[in-house]
Amino acid sequence: MNNMLFVMNPFAGQRKANRHLADILTIFNRAGFQVSVHMTAGPGDCARVVAERAGSVDLVVCCGGDGTFNEAVNGLLESKADVPIGYIPAGSTNDFAASLKLPADHLEAARAIVDGTPMAYDICRFGQRYFAYVASFGAFTRASYATSQSMKNILGHTAYLLEGISELGQIHKTHARFTLGDGTVIEDDFIFGAISNSTSLGGILTLDPKQVDMSDGLFELLLVRAPKDLSEIAECIRALRSQKYNCRMLTFLPASQATIEADAGLVWTLDGERAQGTDQIEAENLHHAIRLMQKVTP
Numbered sequence: 001m002n003n004m005l006f007v008m009n010p011f012a013g014q015r016k017a018n019r020h021l022a023d024i025l026t027i028f029n030r031a032g033f034q035v036s037v038h039m040t041a042g043p044g045d046c047a048r049v050v051a052e053r054a055g056s057v058d059l060v061v062c063c064g065g066d067g068t069f070n071e072a073v074n075g076l077l078e079s080k081a082d083v084p085i086g087y088i089p090a091g092s093t094n095d096f097a098a099s100l101k102l103p104a105d106h107l108e109a110a111r112a113i114v115d116g117t118p119m120a121y122d123i124c125r126f127g128q129r130y131f132a133y134v135a136s137f138g139a140f141t142r143a144s145y146a147t148s149q150s151m152k153n154i155l156g157h158t159a160y161l162l163e164g165i166s167e168l169g170q171i172h173k174t175h176a177r178f179t180l181g182d183g184t185v186i187e188d189d190f191i192f193g194a195i196s197n198s199t200s201l202g203g204i205l206t207l208d209p210k211q212v213d214m215s216d217g218l219f220e221l222l223l224v225r226a227p228k229d230l231s232e233i234a235e236c237i238r239a240l241r242s243q244k245y246n247c248r249m250l251t252f253l254p255a256s257q258a259t260i261e262a263d264a265g266l267v268w269t270l271d272g273e274r275a276q277g278t279d280q281i282e283a284e285n286l287h288h289a290i291r292l293m294q295k296v297t298p
Contacts, residue, residue, distance in 0.1 A: 002058040004033040007049060007072060009040045009064030009090070017063050017090035020106045024063070024088065027107065031114035033059070040068070043273075050075025054083055059293070061113060063106070065091015066133070070271035073123055073290060074130050086113035086293040093272065095200040096133045099214065100294065111295075118291035121215050122197055125284045131270040133198035135283065137262075138174055138191050138224070173226035174266055180221070181257035192224040195258065195283050208243045211252075217287040218254040225249050258283045 006028070010018055017024075028035050036057070040046045046062060050072050054060050060083055062072035069087050076085055088109040089097035100121075103109040126135045177187040197219045199207045212220060222245060227233040236249045245252030259282055266277040 002033050003056070004028060004035045004059045004061060005038065005050065005053050005057045006035050007038045007040060007046050007060070007062045007064075007068070009046065009062075009068040012064040012068060012090045012092075014092075017088065017106050023107055024110045027110040027114060028061075033114075040064070044071065046071035047075040047078070051078040054079040054081035057083060059084055059086060059113075061086035061088065061293075063088040063090050065089070066093060066096055066271045067091070067273045069096055070130075070132055070273060073132050077123065077130055077286075077289065084118040084291040084293050086116075088113070095198055096271070098200045099133065099198040099212075100292070102294070113293045116293040116295040119215075119294045119296070120288035120291055122217060122219070123286045123289035124195065124197060124219050125282075125286055126195070126268075126270060126275070127278065127281050127283075129270060129275065130286075130289075133200075133271055134194055134196040135268055135270050135275070136192070136194040136196070137266055137268045137277070138193055174262060176260060176262035176266075178221065178223070179259040179261075180253065180255040182255070184253070184255075186221075186223060186251055186253075188223075189226040190223050191226045192222075194220075194222045196220050196222065197285070206243070207245075215288060216254075217285055218256050219283070219285045221251070221253045221255055221258060223251040225251075256285045256287075 008017065025035055038049050046068050050060055054076050060072060060076060062068050068091070072085060087097060087102060088106055089102055089104065090106060103112050124131050124135070173189040173191055175189050176193065177185065179185050196207065197214050199209045199212050207220065224236055227236055227249065232249055235247065239245060239247050239250050259280065261280050262277060264277060264279040268275045268277050
């Protein structure tokens with residue numbers, strides 16, 4: 001019998017996954033897993049328990065939102081254990097799961113894990129931390145970590161949008177310099193920036209799936225310059241809506257490495273969770289850093 005570490009955030013989303021816990025564990029038991037269950041007690045707890053115990057199990061499964069998955073990945077990489085990970089998305093947004101088309105139904109997601117195969121995906125290092133799908137700053141970024149959990153539970157994506165709309169009058173430009181691994185330098189005033197490995201960013205921005213490969217050794221850098229007048233604002237909106245990102249106001253480039261120089265007070269989000277910046281940050285794509293249990297359809 002294989003051993004599984006099952007880590008669940010009981011406060012994720014609208015707590016719907018809690019109702020299915022017995023059925024989820026039954027699916028795992030009948031597939032031959034001896035399951036050790038850990039309910040997270042607060043921020044950082046998932047990362048801690050995965051780092052401590054991943055080396056003694058055959059599979060790690062987390063159930064929660066993008067923040068819970070982020071912690072599970074950070075703990076797994078810290079442990080250096082070569083074990084696959086499964087994900088039952090149960091948050092209010094689930095961008096990472098949406099990009100991979102993982103089942104939204106909790107029981108289907110559990111079955112996909114036991115019936116699936118380990119697929120290799122990239123993870124990105126951001127300073128001393130890791131993110132699974134995005135590190136971002138600027139417009140709308142604050143909404144992902146400032147919106148209360150109760151508001152996220154009630155409104156889901158709408159909560160993010162409402163917070164974003166209330167922020168429009170308070171958008172500040174950020175001067176930053178990005179030096180990519182191939183020597184390309186981009187320096188300007190920006191209202192938004194994202195280093196991502198996903199097609200969905202906070203439920204607000206969507207990248208063209210044809211331009212995003214989550215296992216190619218590259219992340220995507222999207223930068224939106226600070227508009228000087230209404231015509232430039234309109235240009236930004238048109239470019240984002242049409243997904244034609246390389247224009248006067250936007251830069252969209254793949255890269256494997258980037259050095260970011262910006263104000264140390266700049267606040268970032270990593271997979272929707274707040275992260276304090278420094279005056280220089282090294283970002284790096286870690287090719288095939290995790291193996292995610294996924295059911296492959298013909």
